[in-house]
Amino acid sequence: MGGAVQVAPRSTWCPTGPWGTSSRLRGLVALLDWQPSAHRQADLVEAAVAASWLAGGWQAALETAATLVHPPLGADVDALLGGADPDLAAPACDSAAFRRLAHLGSYVLEAAAAEHLYGAGTHDEGALTARRRPLLAARWLTRGDRADGCRARDTDHRLDHVQARVGLEHLRRGAEPAVEQARSVLGL
Incomplete structure (x- = not known):
């Protein structure tokens, strides 16, 4: 911001x-x-x-x-809690809508990582940040990702695809399903 x-x-x-x-x-x-x-x-x-x-x-x-x-x-x-449109189509990866989904997905991934670490007993903010960083690293999040048929191979763009899928789940089905998907992506 x-x-x-x-x-x-x-x-x-x-x-x-x-x-x-x-x-x-x-x-x-x-x-x-x-x-x-x-x-x-x-x-x-x-x-x-x-x-x-x-x-x-x-x-x-x-x-x-x-x-x-x-x-x-x-x-x-x-709409944020329960989803707004279960049939929402995934936008093209070169669109502004895709970027918005990637941003939303990154927030959900951050929240899922923080929730997991807090639940595991990490309550110090500095320790939470240090332990959250490797969970959210692009190399970790993009492991095995195919970028939904996109030809771009760079890690940042593949990360955008991972984040956008989580963001799309949030808009389709709501917060809890999106957090569950984020936990799966994070390997939690």
Whole structure:
């Protein structure tokens, strides 16, 4: 993301936002007792989304992201969780739609890797980053990949194909099936 992250005022996070009805999530804001500098706003958002995911799963994480950063995301929560179009065709690999799918897939792969490592007891952010890096390495992710008939053989383009397949699964069937596919790609 280029530029500064626009974060909704804390007063809108809870109890009047989407968290207001869940007593389980209501106390999460109290965990965020530090005041980030202008350069650390993204860390605050990341911490809030992660805390929401831990407490309430993907639904809570998406609601938090919608509340804090991107309110229009709230309109797409159901589609992001459950999929929007099971018959969505894979776009050509030289299209903007393919690039968007690759970006979405890379986020799902990152989330699946982080979820796995956190569940395995890696709770230190530095250790999570160090252990996540080899899981997400292009050489690992593209092992055996055929790039869906594409003639490009470079690793970066093959990685785009792997990521785009995960992103396509997310748009077709939703978050959980996409995370399952990401776990399979990651070998988890």
